[in-house]
Amino acid sequence: MTFIGQFPLPGSGVAMAYLFLGDEDGTFDLEAGGNAFLIQPGGRVPPFVSGEVRRTGPTLWRRGSDWFERQPVELRLDLKTPDETAVAAFERQVIYRDAALNGMPVEEDTDLHAVDCRSYVGGEPLFWQPWTPPEVDASWRFFLQLDGAEGWGEDAFALNFGGGTGYAFLSHDQREGRFCWDCV
Template sequence: MTISESPRRLVLSKAGAPVLEPVTKLGGQPVWVDKPQWPLSTELETPMMFLGQFRLPGEEVRMAYLFMTGSEDYVDGTWDSEEGENALIVQPGRVPSFITVTDDAEGPTMSEDLAVELVPAGAAELEEGWDDRLGGPPAWIQDEEYPPGDWTFLFQLDGGGEFYDVNFGDAGIGYGFLSADGEEGRFLWQCS
């Protein structure tokens, strides 16, 4: 199941200045729509690295904020959707029970602000590769792997590109999901 019937490719560019609106972007600092909820690494008890934010479909301004324990602080389990070494925080929504958050508004980030242009993509285009996308079907590197329970695919993110590099293993892709009620997020990654 997917969150949107109209999939979009994420075309990235350097923003040139901080992006301060609640829009889909990568890097920089989160633009919170509610009280800040910066997640902590379960193992290290330090702030996770902010990877990006994704505007959720609908009239109401809702966001999903993606975090992961940073590459320089490598710990086992960043690929697992419920290990506590990554977090997809939904606002408004609820924080997963296995995640501890602080009220810090800013913290570590993977890169400077990257602007995202959402470009409509057809089904044939999406089958061609493991690109950055919002909606549509996931392009699995390995076998299909949804988090335990009832989850809807939201986005996929390449582990590296022209403007950033995140440790999703060897040529990895990260996958974001929303709970059936749209109030909670999960994230996992696969590599070849």
């Protein structure tokens, strides 16, 4: 599996979640073993996660001079409060999604996916296919979502989410994590 990144967990203690993604089929599934969202210290390794202990391994990357060349990247990303335009666009997306899920007539908003508002921590997930969300037990809570990228042009890294978005969830005791992705 490829190491994607580490994310500090909320709360007073010092704990991190570590995201690993495989290159094979099944990374879109919460419990297929194609990815791992591991908590340390004191976390539990889910029974579907297996691997080997290694000092180094594949890491986050972006494309090189051609589509197939992989160049390792290291990034530090800081959270920032979104501007009013991004918040308004996100709220329109949530209203549109909720109306569609409840069978309510909605006016088509061609601007729904124009604003980049798909990577954030906290709040609620905004799935590409909200009518078929991942089956997460009610005791799990949404932690973050991470927009995929192709690693080409302006993209700082590559994540193979089929043009979609990845979603991380934490168990109620924050000792176990799950990760999946969704696309159109």
